[in-house]
Amino acid sequence: MDIDVRPLLDIRENPEVPPFGPGDTVRVHLKVLEGDRERVQVFEGVVIRKRGGGLNSTFTVRKISHGVGVERIFPLYSPLVQKVEVVRYGKVRRARLYYLRERIGRAARIKERRVTAQGKGQR
Structure with missing residues (x-):
């Protein structure tokens, strides 16, 4: 019983997911199923890891909700992730921003990376 897995492994880029990286503030639109109803939930925060x-x-996206840090891991190619919007591009020098977990308030701020219209999303 031979199964051809090549079509299954074909990665299709989601056109609703722009290029982004750690330090960027993103807004993730996630499809949530509640019983027989379906709605879109928005989760906005800083990408701390890819x-x-x-x-x-x-x-992984981290946000502060009512004074409590909330982190959520999203699969990039999940059909439940409807859209990802980049709110602002952050200027960081690390790929993993776990140090943001210990920082609060102004210490957790990330400088903004200036992006030209032509190089939008270029890292």
Whole structure:
């Protein structure tokens, strides 16, 4: 019983996901199923990590909600992720921003990276 896995591994770029990286503030539109209803939930925060390069690639977004830090891991190629908007591009020198977990208030700010119209999203 031979199974051809090549069509299954074909990665299709989601046109609703622009190029982004750690330090960028993103707004993720996620489809949530509640019983027989379906709605879109928006999660906005700072990308603190991106991992993987294939179908299993994920990114972690951190936000502060009512004074409590909330982190959520999103699969990049999930059909539940409807859209990702980049709110602002951040200027960081690390790929993993775990140090933001210990920082609060102004200490957790990230400088903004100036992006020209032509080089939008270029890292």
